[in-house]
Amino acid sequence: MLETFLLFFSILLIACIVSSKVSDRFGVPSLVVFLAVGMLAGSDGLLGLAFDNRQIAQDVGTIALIFILYAGGLDTNLKSIRPVMVNGIILATLGVVLTAGMIAVLVKYLLGLDWLEALLFGSIISSTDAAAVFAILGAKEISLRNNIRPLLELESGSNDPMAIFLTVTILQIISIATIPSVPDVALTLVKQFLLGGLMGYMFGVALPGLFNRLRLEYWGLYPVFSMAWVMLLYVLAGKVGGNGFLAVYIAGMFINKKEFAHKKNLIGFHDGIAWTMQIVIFLTLGLLVNPSQLPAVALAGAVVAFWIMFVARPMGVFLSLLLSRYNVKEKIFISWVGLRGVVPIVLATYPFGANLPNSE
Template identity: 60%
Template sequence: MENALILFGLLFLFSVMFSKISDKYGVPALLMFLAVGMLAGSDGIVGLEFDNSQIAANVGTIALIYILFAGGFNTSFKEVKPVFKPGLVLATLGVVVSAGITGLFAYYVMRLPVLESFLFGAIISSTDAAAVFSVLRSNATKLKNNLAPLLEFESGSNDPMAIFLTMTILGLIGIGVLPDYFTLFSNLALEFILGGVMGYGFGVIIPSLINRIKLSHWGLYPVLLLALVAVLFGVTEKIGGNGYIAVYMAGIFANKKEFIYKKNLVGFFDGVGWMMQIFIFLTLGLLVFPSELPEVALYSFIMAVVVMFIARPISVFISLIFSRYSKKEKFFISWVGLRGVVPIILATYPLSAPGVQNSQLIFNTIFFMVLISVLSQGTTLKKGARYFGVVELGSNDPISLSHIPISYNHLKQFTIGKNSKIIGKNLTELELPDDFLILLAKRGNEYIKAGGSFEFEENDLLLILCDNEIRYQKVLEIYQF
């Protein structure tokens, strides 16, 4: 046990320290995590034996649940709303087009059977949330025209289509019978609808529940949220919906409202997201045998070129044909189609599925393609953004507050009376407008910073910033101060 804990800790420690290389030289951190896993595996320096694809798939599923929730939880709903339609088209039609084109090339280049060729295309068809979140959010460059939210939303919502296509083709290979297409598309629509509805419902409930439950210790709030995400995924899958869409949407809608400890919880789940990324990439690095990769190097390189320069651009241009994005922006969107953890997880499914003759070839090729994608596309994102002219001008300038006029006329003092309706409530429960800020509270001789968990009491003297006298009076009346 002691040796296992030391080894486990060292693997995570090396992964974290290697992320410094990522920051310095622009190599995506996920590639560092994979490298650590490969070095620790059976063909590496440590020589750990691990070849259980089922465990790897299960670990990947759990990790992806929290990666997607963390990604949604750290995403502003205001940013996602304008890109919802194009993002959804990319996440559905884009995946199908990309899978079809890639499958066609796999049939002629790799000489795989027809169904296995399109299985290959389905597995590699989705962009990866972990990779895209990691690369975009570790990059200081701000993109024009809501491109970053579009790419993040697409990567967070296109996994269900890839999973659906993969499982459908695996079923066809196993039973050798053509599906009932009406049932097939009905099930797909049901998965998306139920996943979206469940995600929206939980996303609305989470802030209200956190505000009202009033736990005795702050440390219990992250535990509560971890449990709710697990329940959401399980229940959604149980009723026939897509759990991945549900947890991602729940994160987005939960972020929409204010609640106590929000900043702390968002920070906590950012850490959970990184931990899960390290965990799954280490696991997948252990699963692969690097000595087998040279055999598929040529196939992997050719198919990676097909995906990056043919399948992905065609799928983007078809999906966004009626959108407002320019040709250069579409080319940039095409280039940020990073592949990552999801294709590798899906590539483990054929290893334990009946009837897939080339399962090991598919897994090794997909793994190598992911390495090529993350290394080539992830390291050139900044250059690509500048080349295609999608960098927001002045995005790296320091923020200046000198232009914001604040006078003493904007500051108000208000004392809470004994009949006030807000007594006993906390600040986040009120959901005050953005231009009505409670800066400070005086309670007796004590001055208290009015954070989200601050509860109002009788005789509290509030210092309020509001530059609109009509709005100030209206808010006092509506919220019955």
């Protein structure tokens, strides 16, 4: 049994990596390729692998997100994002809320959902993905001016916690059938972001100093320590009421700010871990999808996709950047560099965990 699992798993990993050449050549996000490989290997695909455990998929997705966001923080240069900090934060918070709201307006009537379910749908697919965005920008060798690249980098790396907060909050409202007051929701949001940010800052500032003092005998122990450190941060941030995902992203940014032993090797290691996690989660979620079920929802899915591209995301960006110095063309470009990634697919498993009637 173990040998069979390892055989299929290794073949799928190699297939994902080799097929990523499609991304390099045609500018197709590699994450889409990974998802397609998982679907082809699933119960309706070539290998016929049966997998329908959504709780395992959700747990795998949560662990993957921790290390993907951490690696994103390590790749973020604080100096480059400082000039766009205000606009980036507005896009990552208000922009997500506006996008989710506009999506909800469509799916309420398109899919016949009630308002809370429609808002849940919108929240799940409201955030963007840095890996998908820069895979295309890198493949097409696009040079960006007026600090657009660091703005997109900051927004993509930091808007996931807002989408997660909205999704979890609406799930709780649906489950307990009680709508909390606006001040209560605002207080919870501020608490999660402040405590998550503070914990991330503390852990991010502390790790370089620890590495420089420890002087471990073997370099291989540094990445092990780093992985344990980020997992500890995620758990502790949640225990004190903060947002663990935001905490690990901010920790990565502040770790990158300092010099410490084996820094370059450590960042390279976590980049590899992030790619591994993305492949694993997209394979896992691809196995959950039965291609035979897709034709029934293809038209609605296409309508939602076009609505995001031409209405929801642009309105979120234009309203969020109303007071910025970006011109109309730049705002349109920022709007369309809003590709969905791993987070919406992971969040799509959350309604199953809550046993909602319309989860499927």
